[in-house]
Amino acid sequence: MRELETIVGFEHVRVPGAADLADATEWSGLRGRADAVVLPGSPEEVAAVVAWCYAQDVPITARGAGTGWAGGAVPDGGVVLGLERLHRVRRIDPAWWRMEVDAGVTTANVARRAREAGLYYPVDPGAAESSHIGGNLATNAGGPHALKYGVTRAWALGLEVVLAPGELVTLGGPVRKDVAGYDLVSLLVGSEGTLGIITGAWLRLVPAPEAASSLAVACESSRAAAAAMERALTCGVVPAALEFLDDGAVAAAAVGAPAEVPPGGVLLLADVDGDAVQVARDHDALREALEGGDGVLAVVEHPHRADREALWRWRDGIGLAVVAQHGGKLSEDLAVPTDRLAEAIEETRAIGARHGLQACSWGHAGDGNLHSTFLLDAANPIQRARADAAAQDLFALARRLGGTVSGEHGIGRLKDGQLRHQWAPAAVAAHEAIKRALDPKGLLNPGVKRP
Ligand SMILES: Cc1cc2nc3c(=O)[nH]c(=O)nc-3n(C[C@H](O)[C@H](O)[C@H](O)COP(=O)(O)OP(=O)(O)OC[C@H]3O[C@@H](n4cnc5c(N)ncnc54)[C@H](O)[C@@H]3O)c2cc1C
Incomplete structure (x- = not known):
């Protein structure tokens, strides 16, 4: 020391x-x-x-x-x-739609500073007021608006990184296109601190959308919600977000819920943004596509800013509301092809029942990304053991449906060893070779993101 x-x-x-x-x-x-x-x-x-x-x-x-x-x-x-002392916004170039920041700037601050310059940083993972942009880059974080705007990787123009054994390098930068070398920026993004330490980043921004509008849609079953989702995605509109919450997730945060959901039902939340004329047109097109569909029980419109903000605040609080039910939860972030989403929601519940655990799920429906969750009392070792066994079934489910064990949170320590069941041996060997090349002593976050 x-x-x-x-x-x-x-x-x-x-x-x-x-x-x-x-x-x-x-x-x-x-x-x-x-x-x-x-x-x-x-x-x-x-x-x-x-x-x-x-x-x-x-x-x-x-x-x-x-x-x-x-x-x-x-x-x-x-x-x-x-990285908390590195919290400076280094520069913002409104005319050139870009910003350079220290790794320790919070996600919300990036978004706020962009907005003050008339620009938009659209990646909005749920803990944005606390999470760092460096953490977002290291996990390639997603969030509700990734459906239209993509995950963090899509917004990283360049990185300042410390590589082993202690070299400060810059990869990419203010330049908007760069195919000169291997795409090391993309390699570092999502590497969970195992290949280098991110100290700063150049971020791409876009002009801020002028307007936005939201819809909440209650459906009688996950199959009805999947059909509604298909109609939403084929009506000519690119929703900015398309989220789902099953009845268990809605019930956990019943106060402020934008619509009632019957037992076995699902709530969809859809967002559109753009210029005011386009938003009005897209909002109407989405509503028409959703209303009257089989199993659609209610479409509640939230066109006004205050309503929308309340809706998304409610949505952001779901994880904590679910934990509050029994004091703990085990939540995995599977992603499946969007046409298999209904199966994944139904199976989550069935897996919970098989293991004697109350289950619910919610997540980024448009990206096929579920937060499949088992409620538990964390101090109860029997429930914990059951939840761990149930998680193994969830990983197997993701693979069976052609998906992945992690859509946005990463492998970390909790999903240690899962990648080798998902990838071919040669791909796992490439993963391990990259780690050895960039961290020959294995000192950068040992035990994390192991295949
Ligand atoms: C309520 C809640 C809602 C959430 N919602 C979402 C969501 O919608 N979408 C989503 O994707 N995630 C979500 N998350 C997960 C989390 O917010 C993200 O993973 C976030 O990107 C982590 O950022 P952090 O700064 O807290 O990183 P940390 O938790 O501190 O670290 C995460 C990983 O990144 C590494 N790391 C951190 N900083 C650096 C750096 N500068 N250089 C190299 N490696 C680094 C760490 O070693 C670790 O492996 C949510 C979390 C909570 C609590």
């Missing part, structure tokens, strides 16, 4: 506290261990810390805000390298 203090200053090295050793999966009992927390104040200090760790064979766990859902920021010894 004394040697690290000479790099970052005495007050920026400390003994780890409970909050440094867990992330949003803490309810699952996942808690790590670490020898020191180091908070560098500049990219150069990050490089010097990594160089010191690499020379001393000390593991390094990069930490953003610790809102991850996969245990990726949970350390396994060594140094927790927190």
Whole structure:
């Protein structure tokens, strides 16, 4: 610790506290261990810390805000390298639709600063007020509006990264197109701190949409919701978001719910955005496509800003409302081909029943991304064991439906070893070879994102 203090200053090295050793999966009992927390104040200090760790064979766990859902920021010894002091918006170029930020700027701040410049950063993972843009990049975070706008990777023009054994490099930058080398920006995005430490990023922005509007659609079953979704996606409109919540998820947050959902039913939320004329046209086209469909019980319109904002605040609170039911949950983030979504929702419930657990699901329907969830009392070891077994069935379900075990949260520690059941051996070998090439000593977040 004394040697690290000479790099970052005495007050920026400390003994780890409970909050440094867990992330949003803490309810699952996942808690790590670490020898020191180091908070560098500049990219150069990050490089010097990594160089010191690499020379001393000390593991390094990069930490953003610790809102991850996969245990990726949970350390396994060594140094927790927190990026929170790197929180500067370095520059914003409104005319050129781009922004350069430190890795520790929060997602909400990126969006706010873009909005103040008349621009839009559309990636909106649910913990945006806390999560760092560096964490979003490291997990390739998604969120409701990924349907129209894509996930974080689509918005990364360039990265400033510290690579082993402690080299600060810039990949890409303000340039909008660059195919000169292998796409190392995309490789680093989603690498969960296992290939390098992101210290800064150039982000692409777009002009802010002038208007937006939302619809809430109650359907009597997941099959009816799937049919409604198909109509929504074939009516000539590109929805900005298309979310679903089953009856269990809606019931958990009954206060403020935008529509009633019957037992076994599903709620769809659809968003459109653009210029005011287009939004009015798209809103009407979507409503017509959804109304009167078989099994559609109600279409509730939310055209006004205050209503929309209340709707999305309610939606953002679903995860916490579900946890509040029994004090804990096990939630996986499968993604399946969109035409298999109804099966995945029904199977989640059936898997829960088989293991004696109450189940519900919600998620980003337009992207086929489910948060398949089992409710449990985290302090009850029998329920925990059942939930772990149920999660294995969920992973098998994702594979059987031609999907993936993680649509947006990553492998982290919680899905250790799952990728090798999903990928061919040669693809797994390529994954491992990349890790060896960029982290020959295996010190960058050891034990995370292992295939
Ligand atoms: C209520 C709630 C709602 C959520 N909703 C969504 C959602 O809709 N979509 C979604 O995708 N996710 C969602 N998440 C998960 C989480 O917010 C995202 O994964 C987010 O991107 C994590 O950012 P963070 O700064 O908290 O990263 P952390 O949790 O601190 O770290 C996550 C991983 O990234 C690595 N890492 C962090 N910073 C860096 C860096 N600078 N360089 C290299 N590696 C780094 C860590 O080592 C770790 O492996 C939600 C979480 C919560 C609690």
